Amino acid sequence: MATKTPSRVAVIGCGWWSQGWHLPHLAANAVVIAAIVDPSPLPISTLSSSPLLSLVELSKKYNCPHYNSVEEMLADPEVGPTLDGAIVATSHASHFQVGMALLKEGIHRRSMAEAIEKEQGGSDCAVVAGKKRLRQQSIHRALHILMEKPMTCSVDEALEMSKMSMTYPEGAFVINHTASYRPQTFVAKEIISSGQLGEIRHITATMNGGLMWLFDDKKNESWVSKTPWQKGEDNKTPMNGNGYAWGQLAHILAWIYAVLGADDVAVPKKVFCTMTHAPNTGADISLAAVITCSDGITFSISGTALLPGSQYADPPIGKRINVEIFGMEGCLLWGGDDRIPETGKLELRRSAPGKKEDGQSEFPCSQGDAANELKDGFYFEDGDQDGKGPGSMKVFLDACNSSAAKSLAFESEESTATLVDESEPTPLANDSLIGLRTVQIIDAMYKSSISGNAVDVQ
Secondary structure (H helix, E strand, O other), X not given: OOOOXXXXXXXXXXXXXXXXXXXXXXXXXXXXXXXXXXXXXXXXXXXXXXXOOOHHHHHHHHOOOXXXXXXHHXXXXXXXXXXXXXXXXXXXXXXXXXXXXXXXXXXXXXXXXHHHHHHOOOOHHHHHHHHHHHHHOOOOOOOEEEEOOOOOOOXXXXXXXXXXXXXXXXXXXXXXXXXXXXXXXXXXXXXXHOOXXXXXXXEEEEEEOEOHHHHXXXXXXXXXXXXXXXXXXXXXXXXXXXXXXHHHHHHHHHHHHHHHOOOOOOOEEEEEEEEEEOOOOOOEEEEEEEEEEOOOOEEEEEEEOEOOXXXXXXXXXXXXXXXXXEEOOEEEEEEEEOOEHXXXXXXXXXXXXXXXXXXOEEOHHHHXXXXXXXXXXXXXXXXXXXXXXXXXXHHHHHHHHHHHHHHHHHHOOOOHHHHOOOOOOOOOOEOHHHHHXXXXXXXXXXXXXXXXXXXXXX
């Protein structure tokens, strides 16, 4: 019988977030950190209060090799074919290059597996033997991805990456929108998918944070520059803009599309947006947008970095967030201070004209208990450095652990009946459409702000 084996995960991009969050979270989950990748041997960050570790120091700390590029890592026969997953935490503009390389690796593994299985075709025993050989060579090991937000900074790239990820259902494609993986988010999604709001007709959202220290400081190049890639990264097309929209509104847009669920709801068609910009960097710091959707939903969103204070101060000052989703039979209200859970609850109000319950508040998360970790309060982004990481990390690692277990099973001396699983596989998480919608809207916001006109969504 096969024993449990830890999954093997690479971390691509070794800046502030990886060193402060991703790598410690992986270590806390007893995952094998199989490789670290960064184009710079000395990662730097203007956001870190202390110097970051070099690649050599990280390699020693986590007992793994380091590489200058994802291509170099994948080409290493001792590492590339043995990975169960990879975390992409590079600059925003390089997500496409790295993500596509990983998706192509996964598809290549599948193609090799299919070719060998075809060679071994004939009897059932021959097929099992072929599959066992595949596992021994780590050819058909699924490759899962945890991508930092935003998925890309280009609609063309987002469309291409989303399309490719859909052709590789064997691999999970998780975008690290941590708010989208909160238990309260799944409750909100269930309310909408079960039809309790009726047909969705209007959405309004705001997200305000104390972030002028970030967006009005030229040292924070990756957050304010229209060409925010690192030295050594192969990127050629500047972004239409950079600042609060890419840095913050991506979170709230992803949450909205996560709870809407259906692919054909609130498909963005046209956007009108106005922005104001930081005096020193030119990054956008305030914006207001109206989004016209193909199904007639009206949608407004706004946000600013001008809230006094900082979430990293002592004491921290939280972001003020509010989302309201209205349907023909009710509405869902979600908002508060993301540092003070007591400031908000997920609230449901039903439309029941002529009845006592018409418009009365219900709090669907108040029935939670410790067993399912459902808490009655406002929980949005999960930036806790302690513990094992946010829900998005858990979903990603669950997929990686499944791949590692299957690989070990085929390498063991288990019976043919155990090796052959004819059941329908459980669909893995794929956030690429949510990522695409987010990129489409933010890209159109920048284009509209530049032109002064409403623009069609690409």
